[in-house]
Amino acid sequence: MPKQVHLAVHFPGVNNTTVWSDPEAGSQIEFSSFAHVARTAERGLFDFFFLAEGLRLREHKGQIHDLDVVGRPDTFTVLAALAAVTDRLGLTGTINSTFNEPYEVARQFASLDHLSAGRAAWNVVTSWDAFTGENFRRGGFLAQDQRYERARTFLQTVMELADSWRGDEIVADKETGVFLRDPQAGRFAHTDAHFDVAGRFDVPRSPQGRPVVFQAGDSDEGREFAASSADAIFTRHGTREAGQAFYADVKGRLARYGRERDSLLVLPAATFVLGDTDAEAAELAHHVRLQQTSGATALQWLEQLWNRDLSAYDPDGPLPEIDPVVGEPTVAQGRASARMFTDPVATANEWRALAEAKKLSIRELVIEVTGRQNFVGSAATIAATIDDFVQAGASDGFILVPHIVPGGLDRFVDEVVPLLQERGVHRTEYEGETLRDHLGLPPLRTAP
Amino acid sequence: MPEPLHPAHVHLAVALDGAGWHPAAWREPDARPADLLTAGYWVDLVQEAERGLLDLVTLEDGLSLQSDDPWTPDERTDRVRGRLDAVQVAARVAPVTRGIGLVPTAVVTHTEPFHLSKALATLDYVSTGRAGVRVKVSSNPAEYRHVGRREAPVLDRGDLQAQQVRDLFDEAADWVEVVRRLWDSWEDDAEIRDAATGRFVDRERLHRVDFAGRWFSVKGPSITPRPPQGQPLVTALAHATVPYELVARSADVGFVTPRDAADAAGIVGEIRAAQQAAGRAGETVHVFGDLVVVLDDDPAAAAARLRRLDDVAGAEYRSDARVFTGSAAQLADLLTEWAAAGLTGFRLRPATLPHDLVQVTGRLVPELQRRGLFRTAYEAGSLRGLLGLPRPANRYATARNDAAGAA
Numbered sequence: 001m002p003k004q005v006h007l008a009v010h011f012p013g014v015n016n017t018t019v020w021s022d023p024e025a026g027s028q029i030e031f032s033s034f035a036h037v038a039r040t041a042e043r044g045l046f047d048f049f050f051l052a053e054g055l056r057l058r059e060h061k062g063q064i065h066d067l068d069v070v071g072r073p074d075t076f077t078v079l080a081a082l083a084a085v086t087d088r089l090g091l092t093g094t095i096n097s098t099f100n101e102p103y104e105v106a107r108q109f110a111s112l113d114h115l116s117a118g119r120a121a122w123n124v125v126t127s128w129d130a131f132t133g134e135n136f137r138r139g140g141f142l143a144q145d146q147r148y149e150r151a152r153t154f155l156q157t158v159m160e161l162a163d164s165w166r167g168d169e170i171v172a173d174k175e176t177g178v179f180l181r182d183p184q185a186g187r188f189a190h191t192d193a194h195f196d197v198a199g200r201f202d203v204p205r206s207p208q209g210r211p212v213v214f215q216a217g218d219s220d221e222g223r224e225f226a227a228s229s230a231d232a233i234f235t236r237h238g239t240r241e242a243g244q245a246f247y248a249d250v251k252g253r254l255a256r257y258g259r260e261r262d263s264l265l266v267l268p269a270a271t272f273v274l275g276d277t278d279a280e281a282a283e284l285a286h287h288v289r290l291q292q293t294s295g296a297t298a299l300q301w302l303e304q305l306w307n308r309d310l311s312a313y314d315p316d317g318p319l320p321e322i323d324p325v326v327g328e329p330t331v332a333q334g335r336a337s338a339r340m341f342t343d344p345v346a347t348a349n350e351w352r353a354l355a356e357a358k359k360l361s362i363r364e365l366v367i368e369v370t371g372r373q374n375f376v377g378s379a380a381t382i383a384a385t386i387d388d389f390v391q392a393g394a395s396d397g398f399i400l401v402p403h404i405v406p407g408g409l410d411r412f413v414d415e416v417v418p419l420l421q422e423r424g425v426h427r428t429e430y431e432g433e434t435l436r437d438h439l440g441l442p443p444l445r446t447a448p
Numbered sequence: 449m450p451e452p453l454h455p456a457h458v459h460l461a462v463a464l465d466g467a468g469w470h471p472a473a474w475r476e477p478d479a480r481p482a483d484l485l486t487a488g489y490w491v492d493l494v495q496e497a498e499r500g501l502l503d504l505v506t507l508e509d510g511l512s513l514q515s516d517d518p519w520t521p522d523e524r525t526d527r528v529r530g531r532l533d534a535v536q537v538a539a540r541v542a543p544v545t546r547g548i549g550l551v552p553t554a555v556v557t558h559t560e561p562f563h564l565s566k567a568l569a570t571l572d573y574v575s576t577g578r579a580g581v582r583v584k585v586s587s588n589p590a591e592y593r594h595v596g597r598r599e600a601p602v603l604d605r606g607d608l609q610a611q612q613v614r615d616l617f618d619e620a621a622d623w624v625e626v627v628r629r630l631w632d633s634w635e636d637d638a639e640i641r642d643a644a645t646g647r648f649v650d651r652e653r654l655h656r657v658d659f660a661g662r663w664f665s666v667k668g669p670s671i672t673p674r675p676p677q678g679q680p681l682v683t684a685l686a687h688a689t690v691p692y693e694l695v696a697r698s699a700d701v702g703f704v705t706p707r708d709a710a711d712a713a714g715i716v717g718e719i720r721a722a723q724q725a726a727g728r729a730g731e732t733v734h735v736f737g738d739l740v741v742v743l744d745d746d747p748a749a750a751a752a753r754l755r756r757l758d759d760v761a762g763a764e765y766r767s768d769a770r771v772f773t774g775s776a777a778q779l780a781d782l783l784t785e786w787a788a789a790g791l792t793g794f795r796l797r798p799a800t801l802p803h804d805l806v807q808v809t810g811r812l813v814p815e816l817q818r819r820g821l822f823r824t825a826y827e828a829g830s831l832r833g834l835l836g837l838p839r840p841a842n843r844y845a846t847a848r849n850d851a852a853g854a855a
């Protein structure tokens with residue numbers, strides 16, 4: 001059997017791939033939109049539904065960034081509600097390890113896993129900035145270099161809490177009157193530099209035992225964290241070459257932790273544009289890129305790299321001659337992309353050269369350099385490409401990011417999924433009950 | 449105060465907890481003790497409550513394992529232990545119910561107002577306007593050790609006026625204030641999708657809440673748009689002056705535990721005075737009486753059942769609320785008498801589930817309907833609507849419009 005493709009859907013939200021101006025674009029907050037996307041993914045026999053999270057509205061030059069979708073629901077609450085309208089689909093929530101406490105997060109994932117009968121997953125993210133901290137009791141208390149240390153011990157504490165119940169303690173025998181077999185069920189104690197907690201955990205063991213763990217940081221520390229502790233990685237490395245390099249890198253780190261290569265799935269985010277023909281899809285893709293990148297959006301994107309005000313520039317004109325301001329990003333707050341540029345001056349020079357060579361305006365340049373859709377083509381082309389990427393070791397599958405809510409996944413499920421099934425690389429029914437089953441993950445490593 | 453929809457009507461809530469409020473409830477023939485951690489169990493109960501057209505259900509919760517001793521964990525093995533996060537249970541039930549209010553408990557002492565504000569706003573979205581919260585302070589030292597962020601206050605258990613107790617409730621009031629400000633931090637029409645300027649929102653209509661208090665500071669705005677009800681329902685259980693003041697200052701509904709009608713009148717009077725002092729005299733604040741109910745068609749059967757439950761539990765059942773034993777008709781008499789003392793509704797705690805819940809929906813409700821005291825259909829699409837509460841104006845929109853008008 002060829003290697004299977006794992007498919008998931010990322011609810012399109014707060015980022016500039018989501019096209020909100022299209023007549024087809026619906027609500028970003030009504031539950032019906034979430035239910036539609038999740039049900040479509042389940043119709044396509046996907047592994048899971050994925051929600052990102054950011055805990056402060058993003059800002060640009062000290063003001064709320066107003067050009068992209070703004071606003072999102074609470075992760076646990078919407079996932080618990082989605083458990084009511086789906087049966088098998090995994091439910092993956094992005095939850096921050098800095099602005100939460102392990103006891104609460106452990107009981108929330110255990111609750112979600114119970115309420116969904118074994119479908120919960122946690123994407124552990126580590127945003128630590130003081131900007132986000134202003135919404136929370138402790139403020140911006142954590143140094144950047146401690147983000148993964150806290151994440152590691154946070155995750156470890158959550159897993160200890162999950163494991164504090166073995167799963168056989170509840171007897172509930174009406175005749176004998178024994179409800180619990182063990183008077184100490186749920187006992188835990190954890191002390192380290194970040195946490196000093198002890199007592200008895202109040203949520204008995206959930207169907208999966210532990211939530212499935214995703215990781216989404218890209219630094220060396222982030223990759224190491226994934227290799228040591230995660231079941232899957234959510235990554236931006238979605239092209240064939242970059243995917244192969246990333247895949248080899250993180251899978252290569254597993255041996256150090258005594259882990260098998262297939263115990264960690266690599267799942268890049270992937271956008272797509274489907275057409276009846278490849279040519280039609282290419283045209284459509286360009287139209288979508290224009291929708292995604294208004295002149296105002298293009299200028300603001302450039303301001304993130306330049307780290308300075310460029311509002312005097314015409315988005316339909318040439319790139320700025322002045323150089324970026326090097327140092328701590330000040331223009332954009334609360335956006336992961338602000339830290340993507342390691343050498344802003346070099347990147348600016350490359351972009352200017354590119355714009356000059358191809359005669360591109362600011363808007364055209366931004367469209368050129370910001371991610372093109374990963375998959376553009378007819379259903380046959382896209383199915384073949386996805387299959388090729390997975391067989392070629394560029395990923396274990398993809399977390400699809402449609403550009404329209406709520407209908408953006410419909411056509412993929414109707415047209416591409418059957419072709420992947422024909423190729424024998426996508427399931428024709430759910431074989432298992434839990435998300436661990438769908439992902440083909442080995443049994444839990446730590447027997448409690 | 450605004451006119452109630454039906455002045456004679458009482459409001460009815462049911463408090464759901466485990467297999468019921470009596471510690472031996474899980475051993476009853478109709479109990480489902482092995483299902484307490486499944487979605488289906490909660491869906492069945494809330495759908496039953498909805499068949500009775502009840503205003504709302506509350507869902508108990510805490511950040512520690514249940515214990516017979518409220519101050520420390522016990523090691524009993526003959527009681528229900530273990531539970532699920534109440535906000536999530538409410539969310540899981542929301543898409544499969546249509547009319548009933550969903551009011552999970554939230555422990556305010558250990559949680560982030562920012563997280564709970566968006567969680568409750570989201571509950572309001574997934575239930576299309578039926579969300580509320582019951583705020584609960586934490587004094588149980590076990591919960592402080594579980595969260596590990598602060599030391600438990602040393603409380604004199606007999607002295608409910610102590611400064612430490614006041615501090616816990618003052619913090620709760622701040623917590624509610626922040627949660628409410630965050631719900632208003634988006635004006636209803638903040639989302640504009642203006643293609644001409646490329647703007648998705650009008651940021652003039654998004655507001656920092658800039659709260660700075662003794663226990664926390666929160667900047668805002670929320671990451672979640674203003675929920676359908678504008679302000680989901682805030683409720684609190686109160687047994688003494690300090691918590692009555694929290695109800696008067698911060699809540700839409702207070703749950704209280706009178707012994708009799710005269711006691712009920714006294715409590716209502718105290719809350720109304722505190723409401724006046726808090727400058728909320730013009731707002732509707734409901735005061736619901738809490739009762740544990742053991743109901744059977746034959747009153748003698750109910751009394752016998754309670755005795756049997758007590759025997760099984762090995763002790764006489766005691767509660768902060770009055771334990772009512774009898775028929776639904778007798779309960780209707782009592783509720784009528786207590787309503788005359790000023791209570792606007794009741795939160796019934798079924799001693800056993802589903803039996804006492806089905807008695808409420810199948811017997812008590814028809815009895816009250818016959819007497820013209822209870823609704824015969826859901827008359828509003830939101831929980832606030834069921835309770836005769838208006839959809840509140842947004843404090844920030846009002847301020848902005850006032851400023852614009854003055855300019």
Ligand SMILES: Cc1cc2nc3c(=O)[nH]c(=O)nc-3n(C[C@H](O)[C@H](O)[C@H](O)COP(=O)(O)O)c2cc1C
Pocket residue numbers: 051052053054055094096124125126127216217218219220221222223234235236269336
């Ligand atoms: C593909 C991807 C998706 C991410 N999604 C989120 C998110 O939804 N919410 C969030 O707070 N951080 C998110 N992050 C941020 C990371 O979790 C992490 O905190 C950040 O990248 C810093 O870690 P690093 O230095 O290892 O990259 C994401 C990162 C990546 C690479």
